[in-house]
Amino acid sequence: MNKHKASVLMRHEVGLHARPSVKLTKLAKAFESKIDLGLSPDGPWVDAKSIVKVMATKAPKDSTIYFRAEGKDAKAALDALVMLVDGDFQDGP
Structure with missing residues (x-):
């Protein structure tokens, strides 16, 4: 299996609240891979496809979000x- 990691700076003004969390989990669900999110490169990790778990991270503005x-x-x-978060959760061009 392919394993990958990435990180991105959370620049959204209010952090990972409801609307950004919905966009993130919706995008994550579009892929077959298992995707986890954390606020540290060592975890703890949560399922990026779970709106409840993603919102529970309460990632603030200027925090780094780690994905695996x-x-x-x-x-x-x-x-x-990464493109979604880096683009401040804006919809496409």
Whole structure:
């Protein structure tokens, strides 16, 4: 299996609250890979496809979000999630 890791700075003004969490989990669910999210490179990790678990992280503005994914589309999943967070959770162009 393909395993990948990535990290990105949370720049959203209010951090990982409801709307960004919904966008993140919706995007994560579009991929087959197992995707985890953490606020430290060593965890603890939560399922990035679970809105309740993602919101429970309460990631504040200027924190680093770490992702790890395992599966055939792991790299594509992390690339998309990093782009979403780095783009301040804005919809496409």
